[in-house]
Amino acid sequence: MVRLSFLYPIRPERAALNFTGVRAALSFAGVPALLHWIRTAAAGRAALIPVLVLWLLTVGSPGQAEDRLVRLAVPQALVETGFLKHLLPRFSLKTQVRIELVTPGEAAEAAFSDVPKGTPVFQDVAALWHMQVLDGAHPxxxxxxxxxxxxxxxxxxxxxAPDGVQMFTLPQITTEVEEEIVFEGDAMKGQDLSRSKCGRCHAVAEDMRMTDIGSTPSFFVLRALPDWDYRFQAFYALNPHPSFTQVADVTEPFPADRPSPIVPVAMTLDELEAILAYVSSLTPADLGAPLQHQ
Structure with missing residues (x-):
């Protein structure tokens, strides 16, 4: 900004003429051209031109201009829709920040792409368009x-909406809803079966927390695992269970030369379904936050 002060009055029409020259000089070439204009004007109109005292308060720097220019990489397919000629001028009018379109791969501060990278910003019938910020520090x-x-x-x-047809909408982000697992077995029967068939190693109920094998996870801990249902449905195939578990019509009999080392656990698929129904009703143990690896 350049501040001008008159040390003595001049006629209004002369002041208007002089300020026109000042504005023109500043607009096209900055302060050096302004000083040249003053010297030239003073030589020709010494009696009419006031003595000007210039205070240079602030001068716009190249960095400030760069902050108001954003290079945006855009694929040709999006350019051809004509949408950007509608969108970008309205942004620039509101913010005084100009957008310059460049080809993907060229130097840019941001990019529009139909590749799922960045933030979804709008979509048409062909693609969901994302904006990727390439220079997060750019104002x-x-x-x-x-x-x-x-x-x-x-x-x-x-x-x-060219020709009255809306071409772009806001992104429609679908959130996957986790399907609740439901087991149709008898949960009360499952509790009794859990006590009789699993309780020798696992704490299967609140009143059994001190009677299990210390190195064996309780049903409450197992219930807190993301894949708890798989672990229970296939428990007979997961170590150490195969060596002492028999599920009717599912597992093979123990080999004659490798009998069960303990009293075998035998059950039917219906009994397993009842145990699953019982476990699904348990409140998972609070395992705390996941471990953070350094």
């Missing part, structure tokens, strides 16, 4: 991201 890029996520940005995206 103009940050403003573009904020604007796209704002209500104004959302309305601008959805307002593009």
């Amino acid at each position: 103009g890029t940050a403003r573009f991201v904020d604007w796209l996520g704002s209500d104004v940005g959302a309305r601008t995206i959805t307002a593009y």
